[in-house]
Amino acid sequence: MEFLKIWEILVRRKWIIIGTFLVFALTTFICVKIINKTYQAKAKVLVESSDTSSTVLQALGLSTTKTSSSSSSSSTDPFATDIALAMVRPVLDNVISRLHLVDRNGKTIDPDDFANLRLSKRVKYKILPQPYIEVEQYSDSSCEILEISAYSTSAAQAADIANTLVASYIEDRTRRTRDDYKGARLYIQSQIQNVKKDYNQSLAAYRDFKIKEKTIDLTLESQNALNMVQTLMLKNNDLMVSIADKSVDYTHDHPEILKLKNDVEVVNKLLSTSLKAVDPLAAKLAGISQIELLLAVNKEIYQKLLQYLTQVEIAESITLSNIKLVEPAVVPIKVFFPVKLLSYALGSFLGFFWGIALAFFIEYIDNTIKTPDDIKKHFKNVPLLGSIPKSKVLSENILISELSPTVPIVEVFRTIKNSILFASVDKPIKTLMVTSAQEDEGKSTFAANIGIAFRDATKKIIIVDLDLRKPTLHKKFKLHQNRGIINLVMESAQLDDVIVPSGIEGIDLLPSGPVPEDPTKLVESRKIQGILTGLTQRYDLVILDTPPILAVNDALIIGRLADATVMVTGAGSVSFAAFEHTKDQIDRAGIDLVGIILNKFRTQGSIYYYYHYYGKYGSRS
16 A cells, blocks of 8 residues: 555656656756766876885895885885875976966966865866876785876877876986985085095094104014014023023133123113113004004095995986886777766666655645545545546536536536535535635536536526636636626626526526626625525526635635535645635534535546546546
């Protein structure tokens, strides 16, 4: 049952759905036609962890500078740094300058509007296209490959932008690495000057010390002096041994012993002189050792710096980028945006989706009476006498007398006639008032057709047009209303003077006549009551067509004079609140409301589809 309810809503609101769909479809078609085509060109670059120059430098014994990818490998996203470096302002400025890129206004593109675009700008540049780029990780590769996508209204320009960005990116990365080596070279050169100065000072100090101390090789001199001391000491020992040996055979005064003693004195004098010469040499040796140590340190630093300088200069001269172009961008053939089939499919889907959504939304906020169930659920104490389906046949011909008796809409009025008779079986109806809550609910058409339906059951019927403000009954019967009930009230005319044949056997018409200045005053006059009494004496049934109750109170006044009242409600025209208010006024006026007629009821798609099926069956019959 819920599905039938949903289907009923969809069918009832079909024109909203169709209209929304057509709006989306037409808008999509127009947008696809007028939006400038955007082309996409892609280039792929490989970011290597090491390159040829690093291999050469390692062979030279020089560690390479870490690349961005390696330095960022410990980060959450190893590609983030490389993607960011591909879209830095110097790179973008270089691309924009090389290709003379301009925006839609002919001005040079701002780098902020050329890359790193927000979603809103990307959508904007699809509708109002201008060149821009996107850099992201190539998802189909496990290695570090970046995909550079360029967009432009020109296919050739899109390819140029992608390839130029790659070239500028590689140049920028190479320059950055070379700048690192250049900085190291300049620093080493500045340090070499300082170390060279210290080294020269050490050399000068070493030279000055030798000149001052009048020595060429202090180490050699010290060694010679020590050797002399050692020789003299050994000579002295030998002489003392010889004296001891001679003393066995000779006396102390013997010439040989005296000669040996004399030699000992000479050797001791020489030894004393040699020992005195060794002490200054030790001090000199300590002094020159300090000078030689400082000289050696400065020399080693100087040599190392010269070696590093050579290596850095080689590194700077052979610097290569670790960014490699693996797939250059080619001039695209297919349009990237808009994609016609996808756009049409999306437009159709959105049209149906929002059409259905709008249909349910309008259904949700629509608080009008639309189906018989609405009356049965909300107004249980008021009988529903019948539902008149919306019919093209009835709208074209207006009166059922012009239709074949087999047409189903004729049977509907016969059924309503019987329902009215059954509702007042204890009290025969001589005067039947037809009214509605508001305008355009079809009460006048119903009054005319129900009169035609009643003519089979009664001998003579008259339909009185008491809608003194907007009379329409004469139009239904294609008659004039030069004279009518107004003439009876305001003049001395007779009934026979104003009653006209309707053209249908058994039915007369009393038009309203010329529209008066104050209709309410005339309705409240006693003459109206007398006229209706006279009509009930001459006719078997008097049908009164009165104005809408919410518009004026004429029907509330006339309703007291009628035996029964039926209220015509147009499906989808009257809100529940307006209907409830109308019924309260009828109850307070003491009017006998025998039932409600639901007019212009749409049967297609509803649970009352049997009306529609019965209509087809009747047409075939």
